[in-house]
Amino acid sequence: xxxxxxxxxxxxxxxxxxxxxxxxxxxxxxxxxxxxxxxxxxxxxxxxxxxxxxxxxxxxxxxxxxxxxxxxxxxxxxxxxxxxxxxxxxxxxxxxxxxxxxxxxxxxxxxxxxxxxxxxxxxxxxxxxxxxxxxxxxxxxxxxxxxxxxxxxx
Ligand SMILES: CC(C)(COP(=O)(O)OP(=O)(O)OC[C@H]1O[C@@H](n2cnc3c(N)ncnc32)[C@H](O)[C@@H]1OP(=O)(O)O)[C@@H](O)C(=O)NCCC(=O)NCCS
Numbered sequence: 001x002x003x004x005x006x007x008x009x010x011x012x013x014x015x016x017x018x019x020x021x022x023x024x025x026x027x028x029x030x031x032x033x034x035x036x037x038x039x040x041x042x043x044x045x046x047x048x049x050x051x052x053x054x055x056x057x058x059x060x061x062x063x064x065x066x067x068x069x070x071x072x073x074x075x076x077x078x079x080x081x082x083x084x085x086x087x088x089x090x091x092x093x094x095x096x097x098x099x100x101x102x103x104x105x106x107x108x109x110x111x112x113x114x115x116x117x118x119x120x121x122x123x124x125x126x127x128x129x130x131x132x133x134x135x136x137x138x139x140x141x142x143x144x145x146x147x148x149x150x151x152x153x154x
Pocket of ligand 1: 002003004006007065066067068069072073074075076077078079080101102103106107108109111112
């Protein structure tokens with residue numbers, strides 16, 4: 001629940017038996033490389049153990065999702081992993097802009113967005129797995145802003 005509470009209410013909870021298999025077969029694989037691009041995150045020291053995931057998707061309202069197993073939080077892993085995925089979205093998939101959202105109060109997730117140069121646009125009502133969260137922060141990052149942020153780093 002530590003992780004899933006931050007996710008949109010469309011994620012079933014309590015997680016049903018066989019849910020992972022069902023997610024992979026019916027929600028992930030049919031769209032992979034077409035309208036969704038999903039990566040597993042692995043430590044170089046343990047390349048067979050999945051510790052998290054990032055997904056980007058064609059959508060008018062939310063182009064990215066991510067999560068990381070709790071014991072790996074706060075080590076900069078998501079900040080590191082987001083970089084090549086964002087580059088792929090803008091440079092290879094040619095996104096003009098990306099919209100990101102997170103539950104209002106999910107500061108870690110918001111911080112990841114800030115660090116990639118995304119602009120806070122406002123709040124909107126959204127249902128999350130945890131009903132404590134009722135609003136989402138909406139962020140936007142255009143390709144031009146992304147390229148500018150890259151040029152400032154070099
Ligand atoms: C969001 C999540 C992926 C962050 O992963 P992570 O690897 O811990 O993130 P990083 O370590 O790369 O960076 C986290 C940033 O948040 C900051 N942070 C940590 N705790 C914080 C807090 N309580 N309040 C504000 N910022 C916080 C960190 O300081 C860091 O920023 P900094 O580099 O400027 O110091 C992880 O917490 C997670 O999986 N959460 C549950 C699922 C989730 O929320 N997914 C996103 C849904 S939109």
